[in-house]
Amino acid sequence: MTGKQRAMLRAMANGLDTILFIGKDGVTDATLKEAYDALEARELIKCAVQQNSGLSAKEACAQLCKKTGAEPVLVIGRRFVIYRESNTHKQIIL
Numbered sequence: 001m002t003g004k005q006r007a008m009l010r011a012m013a014n015g016l017d018t019i020l021f022i023g024k025d026g027v028t029d030a031t032l033k034e035a036y037d038a039l040e041a042r043e044l045i046k047c048a049v050q051q052n053s054g055l056s057a058k059e060a061c062a063q064l065c066k067k068t069g070a071e072p073v074l075v076i077g078r079r080f081v082i083y084r085e086s087n088t089h090k091q092i093i094l
Contacts, residue, residue, distance in 0.1 A: 001071055001083075005094045009073045012092070013046055013081040020047040026055050027063045036068050039084040043092050049078045 019042075020035055038045045047064070049057045061072050061080040070084035083092070 001094070006073055008094070009044060009081070009083050009092070012044060013074060016044065016046040016081070018046045018048045018079065020045060022047065022049045022053050022055060022060045024050070024052045024054070026053060027060060027067070032064070032067055035064055035070075035082075039068060039070055039082070040086050041089055043086050043089070044073070044081065044083050046079060046081050049080075051078075 019038055020031070022031060035045070035047070047060070049055055049060050053060070055063075057075050057078050057080045061075050061082060064070065065072050065082055068082075068084060070082040073081040073083050085092075085094075
């Protein structure tokens with residue numbers, strides 16, 4: 001992903017609501033399924049790591065990206081944004 005593409009995705013992520021929360025159990029199978037389904041439907045999702053989680057946002061982002069095949073777009077504080085092109089619902093053209 002180029003810098004311009006990442007910048008475009010960051011701009012698009014500003015208006016997104018956080019739809020995935022990582023809790024005290026970290027990245028579980030249920031979290032992975034939810035992330036995979038959300039990425040397939042939306043391609044770009046905003047996630048948050050709750051205070052009681054043992055993971056940092058950077059660690060949670062890396063785990064989710066590795067296991068779902070997504071790419072990290074942005075990590076700020078406890079929030080992060082990831083992107084993966086959908087197989088069936090292509091909405092974002094890079």
